[in-house]
Amino acid sequence: DVVMTQSPLSLPVTLGQPASISCRSSQSLVYSDGNTHLSWFQQRPGQSPRRLIYKVSNRDSGVPDRFSGSGSGTDFTLKVSRVEAEDVGVYYCMQGSHWPYTFGQGTTLEIK
Amino acid sequence: EVQLVESGGGLAQPGGSLRLSCAASGFTFSNNWMLWVRQSPGGGLVCVSRIKGDGSDSGYADSVKGRFTISRDNAKNTLYLQMNSLRDEDTAVYYCVRDSGWSLDYWGQGTPVTVSS
Numbered sequence: 001d002v003v004m005t006q007s008p009l010s011l012p013v014t015l016g017q018p019a020s021i022s023c024r025s026s027q028s029l030v031y032s033d034g035n036t037h038l039s040w041f042q043q044r045p046g047q048s049p050r051r052l053i054y055k056v057s058n059r060d061s062g063v064p065d066r067f068s069g070s071g072s073g074t075d076f077t078l079k080v081s082r083v084e085a086e087d088v089g090v091y092y093c094m095q096g097s098h099w100p101y102t103f104g105q106g107t108t109l110e111i112k
Numbered sequence: 113e114v115q116l117v118e119s120g121g122g123l124a125q126p127g128g129s130l131r132l133s134c135a136a137s138g139f140t141f142s143n144n145w146m147l148w149v150r151q152s153p154g155g156g157l158v159c160v161s162r163i164k165g166d167g168s169d170s171g172y173a174d175s176v177k178g179r180f181t182i183s184r185d186n187a188k189n190t191l192y193l194q195m196n197s198l199r200d201e202d203t204a205v206y207y208c209v210r211d212s213g214w215s216l217d218y219w220g221q222g223t224p225v226t227v228s229s
Contacts, residue, residue: 037214048207048219049157055215092157096214100173101147103157 002026002095006104012112019080021107023093028073030097037096040069040078043106044089053078085111114138114218116208121223124198128227134191134208134220142166142186145211148193150204151222158204161193162211175201198227 003026013019029036040053051060053069056076066081080087088111093104120132132148147162161182163170170182181194191208205222212218 031214035214039215041216048221049216050219051215051217054212054217060217090155094157094216096216099162099171101159101214101216103159106155106157 001100002029002098002102004093004095004102004104006091006093006107009105009107011107011109013080013083013109014112015085016082019083019087019109021078021091021093021109023071023076023078023104025074025076025095027098029095030073036072038069038071038076039094039096040067041092041094041103042087042089043092044086047089049092080109083109083111114210116210116218116220118206118208118220118223121206121225123226123228124195125229126199126227128198129194129196130198130225132193132195132206132208132223132225136189136191136208136210139210141184141189146184146191147209147211147216148182148191149207149209149216149219150202150225151207152201152204160206163191195225198225200227203227 005024007022038056041049043049052063057069068079070077090106092106115137117135124130142165148160161172163182179197183192205224207222208220209216210218
């Protein structure tokens with residue numbers, strides 16, 4: 001299975017400041033169709049995961065533009081330009097290029 | 113509006129069985145691969161199983177292969193997961209999830225499964 005490694009695992013951030021989460025895969029996520037199937041999810045306390053980003057950098061409908069995704073191959077990043085209180089939760093990266101799809105361990109974003 | 117509503121979770125003894133169901137609405141159910149994803153008490157997310165839109169293909173995580181069976185009834189817009197020979201480590205919240213094409217775009221609210229004697 002493809003191993004997804006996130007860092008940091010805990011991310012205390014001051015309101016209004018930027019935040020960045022790294023995700024690395026144990027093998028390339030470039031699929032045979034030429035796309036890279038790397039997604040990011042947010043899980044707020046007590047809720048189901050919600051997708052924020054797909055195919056590395058495509059934001060889902062309704063996701064604030066302060067969230068952005070980047071990267072290629074095996075190295076990916078989720079950035080929040082200015083953290084708001086509603087961004088508190090756990091963030092997961094997930095690869096969909098190889099079955100089984102696999103998730104990172106999760107990064108807990110909290111307000112400092 | 114896409115909705116996925118799971119049911120069937122609960123308490124089971126080690127070695128026992130449970131059958132989870134997921135009622136889907138708001139989209140053409142037969143067009144999408146569907147998955148079961150579980151989240152253990154420690155928080156980790158694991159894709160347990162997936163099934164193609166017409167039911168002709170499926171896949172399992174190694175940890176559940178031979179014990180769990182995924183199926184679907186497209187006439188009833190319902191996804192199932194038959195879980196046999198349950199183990200303590202199967203304790204988790206089980207989510208029904210839609211595959212949008214190598215990604216997961218809609219998640220249900222989850223149904224908790226506890227395996228304990």
